[in-house]
Amino acid sequence: xxxxxxxxxxxxxxxxxxxxxxxxxxxxxxxxxxxxxxxxxxxxxxxxxxxxxxxxxxxxxxxxxxxxxxxxxxxxxxxxxxxxxxxxxxxxxxxxxxxxxxxxxxxxxxxxxxxxxxxxxxxxxxxxxxxxxxxxxxxxxxxxxxxxxxxxxxxxxxxxxxxxxxxxxxxxxxxxxxxxxxxxxxxxxxxxxxxxxxxxxxxxxxxxxxxxxxxxxxxxxxxxxxxxxxxxxxxxxxxxxxxxxxxxxxxxxxxxxxxxxxxxxxxxxxxxxxxxxxxxxxxxxxxx
Amino acid sequence: xxxxxxxxxxxxxxxxxxxxxxxxxxxxxxxxxxxxxxxxxxxxxxxxxxxxxxxxxxxxxxxxxxxxxxxxxxxxxxxxxxxxxxxxxxxxxxxxxxxxxxxxxxxxxx
Numbered sequence: 001x002x003x004x005x006x007x008x009x010x011x012x013x014x015x016x017x018x019x020x021x022x023x024x025x026x027x028x029x030x031x032x033x034x035x036x037x038x039x040x041x042x043x044x045x046x047x048x049x050x051x052x053x054x055x056x057x058x059x060x061x062x063x064x065x066x067x068x069x070x071x072x073x074x075x076x077x078x079x080x081x082x083x084x085x086x087x088x089x090x091x092x093x094x095x096x097x098x099x100x101x102x103x104x105x106x107x108x109x110x111x112x113x114x115x116x117x118x119x120x121x122x123x124x125x126x127x128x129x130x131x132x133x134x135x136x137x138x139x140x141x142x143x144x145x146x147x148x149x150x151x152x153x154x155x156x157x158x159x160x161x162x163x164x165x166x167x168x169x170x171x172x173x174x175x176x177x178x179x180x181x182x183x184x185x186x187x188x189x190x191x192x193x194x195x196x197x198x199x200x201x202x203x204x205x206x207x208x209x210x211x212x213x214x215x216x217x218x219x220x221x222x223x224x225x226x227x228x229x230x231x232x233x234x235x236x237x238x239x240x241x242x243x244x245x246x247x248x249x250x251x252x253x254x255x256x257x258x259x260x261x262x263x264x265x266x267x268x269x270x271x272x273x274x275x276x277x278x279x280x281x282x283x284x285x286x287x288x
Numbered sequence: 289x290x291x292x293x294x295x296x297x298x299x300x301x302x303x304x305x306x307x308x309x310x311x312x313x314x315x316x317x318x319x320x321x322x323x324x325x326x327x328x329x330x331x332x333x334x335x336x337x338x339x340x341x342x343x344x345x346x347x348x349x350x351x352x353x354x355x356x357x358x359x360x361x362x363x364x365x366x367x368x369x370x371x372x373x374x375x376x377x378x379x380x381x382x383x384x385x386x387x388x389x390x391x392x393x394x395x396x397x398x
Contacts, residue, residue: 049330050331052329056332062339
């Protein structure tokens, strides 16, 4: 076994531990091997001098009070596994549906769908505005019917693509129990680390997720920020008007509510989409 | 030196603790030191160090070395020292009892 093979194996076996601890342990062993190498040993000999890997991996895990026989296998967690009875499958599906990660996934998916619909609505509104101004002046091939139908087409495609990607994203990111899709992406524990590094599929998905995020920034966040600012100014104006004696009580309360809602909504979108959860891979195991 | 693996497991912890008592050591140094006394699979010392660190008997710090990356040194804490003393006392008591027992049984054989 070469040094790299050894370190990869170690990484896989210790995937339950959090990243910092894992790196710490790997560093110790790699330093040990380096020292052996400088004494004139070959890599294979240096690794062999450490003794049986599985023995000391078990001991490392025991040092963290983790049962070394614990494996996060598909068999244990996959609710579609044929070995389990229908009742078991149903009950565990029910329980796992209410796990936090699924709830987050649902929230995210619906946000993506809402984002697509909102884009559609904004665009439609824009198209109608334009149609009122320029309808008469256009040549026939650019007439507003064509533009609107084209817009419909693009919007629907965007909605479906967004929904599909967000579902895929949820499946990959949160390891949803969909065995068919799961087996394609091979997210079994142990293969995680190797795959994440050189899986082109994973890279494509990452790029797509990045594009979706950009898309949301331009279609939702920026207009939202603008509307929010305008409504804050409007709020100020309304308060001044109220103090001056104009009958705008209802309007002010409405505007105030809208402000709060907007800020909350803005924060939720920001949090769910743009802030990466800290060390989610490592922590998940403990919660399960 | 060959040693029954059951003996080895129990005494390794004490040897490691005693090795670090005099001065702080880094992993590889400690492994070589312990190997002088007990013929042990070198890989198994790191988990032990990890466990003793997790139990706060060791503190670790990084120190630059002349060659290669900085080394992680292990330092025996106060609670580590107390633990070591207890372990050592237990070992001595146990050792004396066993020796006495062996001598008695030998004189009984005669």
